[in-house]
Amino acid sequence: MRARLGYAGGAAVLVLAAAPYFLAPYATTTLTRMLVFALLAASLDLLVGFAGLPALGHAAYVGVGAYAAAWFAKNVGSAGPVPLVIALGAGAVAAAATGWVAVRTHGVFFLMLTLAIGEIVAQAAETWEPVTGGSNGLYGVPATRIGDTPLAVAGVYWYVLAAFVVGFLVLWLVSRSPFGAALRGIRDNEPRMRALGYATRRYKYLAFVLSGAIAGLAGGLLAAQQRLVTPSDLGFTTAALALLAVIIGGSGSLWGPCLGAAVVIVVRDVVGPDIDGHGPLLLGLVFILVVYLLPRGAAGLQWPTRNRPTAPPARALEEARRS
Template sequence: MTRVVRTGMPVVAWLALAAAPVFLAPYATTTLARMLVFGLLAASLALLVGVTGLPSLGHAAYFGAGAYAAGWFAKNVSTTAPLSLLIAAATGGVVAAATGWVAVRARGVFFLVLTLAIGEIVLQVAEVWESMTGGSNGLYGIPATTIGGEPVVHPAYLYWFVLAVFAVGFAVLWLVVRSPYGTALRGIHDNEPRMRAIGYPTALYKYTVFVIAGTVAGLAGGLFAVQQRLVTPADVGFTTAALALLAVIIGGAGSLWGACAGAGLVILVRDSLGPTLDGHGPLVLGVVFVLVVYLMPRGVAGIRLRRAS
């Protein structure tokens, strides 16, 4: 019976997500689309933090790189949806490959600080490369993405497009986690010296997962550009990276769907409740974080795991 429930819950969740625009107002639909975009970013970070044990504070760099690449491509080359998103994913992967070979050589706090430095470097590039990024003003005026030559502007249609791409990105992460490669990553998280002693090239494993996570983060950034049609340096900076890490911790570092749930909560507080709290949204997020750390150390995902056991 428990197995049936655990199998049916994801199906119900996906069906509910697919049917959401039918019952929600346009603003709520747009907010839910932002949750999906941020959820994909958080899930890609969970692959590093919860599965491999690489806590990063620079993951927004790959998200922002993908967003800028998709936005620039849409403005200057083509608005065709698959192309701009492929460019975004490839850009995120290339930037992750260029920086990851240095980052994965560090461990613990040193890795955390190094990724923070990488994020700040990418942020500075975004601010000074005005011909590509628009500088401090951001990349604005991104045209609507097109499918079959038709622009996708209706909130419901745009939401379904975001949901479809989210499903593809989430499926990639899920397959990585469920594969023998993912099992090896968990082994590195639990005891890297032992994995190295039995013959696993742990440095190569960490580097490849860093690139995979950066690629999916770039895809999420491309979705962000498609959905928001505006990219600013703030989307590359520390705040975005910290919120993504907060979402992973709230949801449960070892769970992809938990990271998505945490991302939904972060966006809900920041975008929906924040304006009604006289700018005290960050304070509420801080309180939520403290409560989760003390009351739910395994995050939102841990609740279901305890009930199922």
């Protein structure tokens, strides 16, 4: 199964890498936005799907990373990938500064506390005009350069794709590591994991920081793609759409939220303008359909395999041994 997923992932990367040769510039730009939003959704899935921590303020770390990368590119230099490293570090620092409070709560309290953190950061971006540009945003961000060459539309796309692959691989390796297994145990039964000797709060805090760092990287990619950062990029709407992408795609899979992010971007940026701006209404309908028809999201679909009908479940085998 893992080998097939690896082959499918490699094939997907090859198809994505070849996309600018077959797409118009506008479609390439839309696909770039999909990759940025997919990385945000995957970083959020580390909290929602693996640690069991649904967050509504994750856009704050995207915004911190985006503002940090944009400010650095505008005032120091836009040679890549330095602004992305700055964005990743800024997201990690912001998550470390706020996560130690957030991980002390659970369930709805965690959800509301992260929402409050996101709104505080958004309000700070709105009022800290000398640095963030206030409501006008931080504009005039220079184009990302590789060497002395500024990147055009296709170049920005490949730049974003390369960073997306690196960020996704980091999340995938973490999710398949003993650390990821411990996070799943905490998600399923935190008191039992604590009784086994795991410092559950420390595990959740490290997951929160890593998730914030990857979200900051997504923010750096956002600044490189649109060359403008506004307070709306780190507001409630962005955070809610990211959580919606995780639900649509299926939490706990990483690739599912990426698929959900693509659906969100298509509905919001492609279909929405063609239906008189009713994209949010259509997204709401998609959400309702997913909740009722696909409770585990797109990643929860069970594809038939050759061996599945004849392979008894592990629980049945255990019961058979006992009898």
